[in-house]
Amino acid sequence: MSAPTVEVVTVRTFADAKDAYRHKDLRQALYDDGEVVMADVLVNLHGREHRDRRRVENRSFRRDTFDLYERELFPAVTDRTLAPYIEAGSVDLVHLGHELMLNLAALTAGLDRPQGTAEETTRLYDYTMLFIEGATLAHSTLDKDERRRCIHAALLEWDEEFLAPSMARRRTALARLAAGEIVESDLPKDVLTTLLRSTEDLDLPPEVIRREVAFLLLAGAHTSATAFVRSIDHILSWVQTHPQDAPKVVDDPLFVQRCIHETVRLNPSSPVGQRWALTDVTLKSGVQVPAGGKLVIDLAAVNRDPAVFGDTAADFDPYRSLPAGVGPFGLSFGGGMHVCIGQDLAAGVVPAADVDPDAHLYGLVTGAVQRMFHEGVRRDPENPPQRDEATARPYWGTYPVLLGAVR
Amino acid sequence: MALIARVDKDVCISSGRCVADAPSAFHFDADEIAEAVQPPPPGLSEETLLNIARNCPSGAITLQGPAEQEVPLD
Numbered sequence: 001m002s003a004p005t006v007e008v009v010t011v012r013t014f015a016d017a018k019d020a021y022r023h024k025d026l027r028q029a030l031y032d033d034g035e036v037v038m039a040d041v042l043v044n045l046h047g048r049e050h051r052d053r054r055r056v057e058n059r060s061f062r063r064d065t066f067d068l069y070e071r072e073l074f075p076a077v078t079d080r081t082l083a084p085y086i087e088a089g090s091v092d093l094v095h096l097g098h099e100l101m102l103n104l105a106a107l108t109a110g111l112d113r114p115q116g117t118a119e120e121t122t123r124l125y126d127y128t129m130l131f132i133e134g135a136t137l138a139h140s141t142l143d144k145d146e147r148r149r150c151i152h153a154a155l156l157e158w159d160e161e162f163l164a165p166s167m168a169r170r171r172t173a174l175a176r177l178a179a180g181e182i183v184e185s186d187l188p189k190d191v192l193t194t195l196l197r198s199t200e201d202l203d204l205p206p207e208v209i210r211r212e213v214a215f216l217l218l219a220g221a222h223t224s225a226t227a228f229v230r231s232i233d234h235i236l237s238w239v240q241t242h243p244q245d246a247p248k249v250v251d252d253p254l255f256v257q258r259c260i261h262e263t264v265r266l267n268p269s270s271p272v273g274q275r276w277a278l279t280d281v282t283l284k285s286g287v288q289v290p291a292g293g294k295l296v297i298d299l300a301a302v303n304r305d306p307a308v309f310g311d312t313a314a315d316f317d318p319y320r321s322l323p324a325g326v327g328p329f330g331l332s333f334g335g336g337m338h339v340c341i342g343q344d345l346a347a348g349v350v351p352a353a354d355v356d357p358d359a360h361l362y363g364l365v366t367g368a369v370q371r372m373f374h375e376g377v378r379r380d381p382e383n384p385p386q387r388d389e390a391t392a393r394p395y396w397g398t399y400p401v402l403l404g405a406v407r
Numbered sequence: 408m409a410l411i412a413r414v415d416k417d418v419c420i421s422s423g424r425c426v427a428d429a430p431s432a433f434h435f436d437a438d439e440i441a442e443a444v445q446p447p448p449p450g451l452s453e454e455t456l457l458n459i460a461r462n463c464p465s466g467a468i469t470l471q472g473p474a475e476q477e478v479p480l481d
Binding site: 022055058335350 | 465
């Protein structure tokens with residue numbers, strides 16, 4: 001007996017995509033193959049269940065928290081992470097991007113590394129790479145069932161080594177707060193603490209907390225790491241043809257942020273969005289998706305829609321002007337209920353015309369990329385970058401660069 | 408013409424962007440759902456309100472002009 005045929009409708013315009021993302025009868029479908037990590041996590045929930053958890057987790061994703069991260073916590077972590085590579089004078093951007101963003105994501109997720117050793121970080125890095133593989137299993141070119149078993153086993157080991165001790169420390173802190181031994185500002189400002197304070201309200205079983213924190217770790221590390229590598233790649237090419245902008249890459253964080261946004265527009269973390277239609281759905285443009293059908297949002301096309309981004313939509317142009325109400329990163333962060341919770345943390349706030357550069361939030365990717373140009377990042381002519389062959393997604397597999405003054 | 412902002416509480420996901428961008432015009436209620444301050448504070452431009460409504464990720468914010476007609480955001 002053959003499986004029933006699913007009607008698949010693909011939208012490629014900005015207007016259709018924005019409408020679809022905000023439609024309440026279209027449910028997340030992107031992570032169906034990645035359930036080993038993604039089952040019951042925030043981006044897979046719908047309706048009231050989603051709204052209740054989002055409201056809780058949003059408490060960890062507010063501007064005052066971002067301010068603390070961007071101005072105090074992240075620069076110190078970036079310094080520590082980069083130091084050995086600056087000393088060595090070279091690094092693979094793909095590895096560095098994941099290591100750096102992992103360190104930052106562990107802070108925001110609430111995962112401690114009490115030993116503070118390189119080996120401990122390497123183990124967390126290896127687990128995170130497996131979780132990334134799990135979440136993006138839909139695009140894997142490997143044996144999916146075998147990978148699923150391997151990733152599930154890793155999830156349990158990671159829980160024992162990293163998550164359980166981090167939870168125990170936060171439960172102790174919450175008990176001390178309840179006993180009046182510490183004050184609110186003494187609590188860690190991370191998502192795990194926020195979740196533990198709301199466990200009863202949200203009715204979260206341990207395996208869901210496990211996957212949720214794993215998801216926050218992989219999402220924070222992976223999307224920012226790929227944006228980090230791609231942004232440096234785009235900027236290196238841009239300054240080759242626009243050498244007058246080379247000083248801006250070092251001195252003008254607003255310009256770097258525009259480059260990050262343009263990179264994210266052209267390279268959405270996932271090349272498509274997918275939704276299941278819960279009922280017969282008709283978008284404002286008249287596009288119809290029958291109940292049970294799948295809507296595919298072709299983000300590569302949406303973010304190059306000439307009706308919105310003009311005739312040069314496919315080009316990288318940090319000076320691009322945009323219509324009102326359109327984000328400079330297109331719809332790469334999604335929209336509607338599942339808009340990326342870490343968008344402002346990663347890419348900063350979109351600057352207003354009267355932006356105060358000293359008070360502005362630029363995002364952690366902007367800070368990390370600009371720091372690399374401070375360190376003289378440039379391609380290694382002996383080792384050209386290579387694409388990742390293990391996935392159909394357009395990732396760099398290796399991107400060797402040199403650091404320091406040109407000899 | 409003064410615009411009146413309204414937040415559909417069944418749609419709001421508490422992203423907090425409106426509250427961060429215009430704390431005089433939006434705040435969180437006891438359930439951490441965004442709420443428009445009524446009456447709207449003086450001095451907030453229509454352009455600012457329009458941008459806040461357009462940038463609401465869930466599309467929960469609508470704007471009303473005189474005679475309570477809805478202002479198109481697109």
